[in-house]
Amino acid sequence: MTKGDTSGSPDPNQSRDEDIALVELMANGDSAGLAGLYDRYASLLMALGMRMLGERLAAEDLLHDVFLEAWRFAEKFDPSRGSVRTWLTVRTRSRALDRLKSPGRRRRVFNYDNQKSVGEDRPAPDDPSLSPDQRSVRRAVESLSKERREVLELGYFSGLSCSEIADELEIPVGTAKSRMAAGLRQLRSELADVEGEYSHE
Amino acid sequence: MNSHVDDYLPELVMGVLSPKEERTVCMHLKRCAKCTANWVSLEEASTSLARILSPVGKLQEMRERVLQSVDSNNTTHT
Numbered sequence: 001m002t003k004g005d006t007s008g009s010p011d012p013n014q015s016r017d018e019d020i021a022l023v024e025l026m027a028n029g030d031s032a033g034l035a036g037l038y039d040r041y042a043s044l045l046m047a048l049g050m051r052m053l054g055e056r057l058a059a060e061d062l063l064h065d066v067f068l069e070a071w072r073f074a075e076k077f078d079p080s081r082g083s084v085r086t087w088l089t090v091r092t093r094s095r096a097l098d099r100l101k102s103p104g105r106r107r108r109v110f111n112y113d114n115q116k117s118v119g120e121d122r123p124a125p126d127d128p129s130l131s132p133d134q135r136s137v138r139r140a141v142e143s144l145s146k147e148r149r150e151v152l153e154l155g156y157f158s159g160l161s162c163s164e165i166a167d168e169l170e171i172p173v174g175t176a177k178s179r180m181a182a183g184l185r186q187l188r189s190e191l192a193d194v195e196g197e198y199s200h201e
Numbered sequence: 202m203n204s205h206v207d208d209y210l211p212e213l214v215m216g217v218l219s220p221k222e223e224r225t226v227c228m229h230l231k232r233c234a235k236c237t238a239n240w241v242s243l244e245e246a247s248t249s250l251a252r253i254l255s256p257v258g259k260l261q262e263m264r265e266r267v268l269q270s271v272d273s274n275n276t277t278h279t
Contacts, residue, residue, distance in 0.1 A: 188246035
């Protein structure tokens with residue numbers, strides 16, 4: 001089993017089909033589906049929760065709730081709306097943002113320049129322990145300019161609006177919006193090239 | 202808002218549209234396959250930001266807790 005994104009197959013298309021099969025098991029009341037998805041994605045979702053909420057205990061509660069929610073709503077999963085991984089990741093991020101916005105909770109700002117200071121030691125894109133899919137994702141994100149990346153990370157991990165990002169980075173709101181849009185589209189383009197390689201095999 | 206909502210999709214994906222804008226965009230998505238496909242692909246791309254985070258270990262205990270919650274509560278599907 002590879003680290004991080006633990007989807008077992010190196011081919012992302014095959015992995016997607018396996019994920020859908022696991023969701024179908026869940027929809028039929030078979031907890032083996034839930035266990036399978038947990039084994040594949042708990043590490044990823046936990047990492048996201050910890051990044052957004054800043055503490056392990058809160059992230060564990062979040063993880064628990066997200067998987068129970070996935071179990072409860074398995075029948076509603078629609079493959080045309082994206083992959084299972086995206087479905088779980090979006091749910092996790094949404095629930096984390098709900099918690100961040102709850103009264104009395106001080107929003108944790110993920111600052112691009114602070115990454116190293118919190119002890120992050122992400123593997124390099126060419127780390128051999130990563131699957132080809134993981135390496136591709138890392139290369140895609142690393143290819144973003146610092147300006148685009150910091151806007152995306154403030155929006156994604158802290159849920160800041162473009163006007164809040166603009167205040168944080170002392171840039172015009174329009175610039176924040178355009179960097180956010182350009183960054184997402186660049187990621188989409190880079191990742192589409194990767195999936196195209198697999199589909200041609 | 203233009204007939205298509207491409208300009209609003211990145212912020213929709215990031216969840217930072219105003220409530221009014223979000224309602225308007227979502228209503229459009231219900232009837233526009235092109236914009237929906239665009240939205241889906243951007244949302245997929247956005248998850249790459251999470252996927253590069255360092256993996257977290259020691260999740261076996263959590264695994265048991267999650268599975269026990271399902272079994273003990275007999276959580277029903279909706």
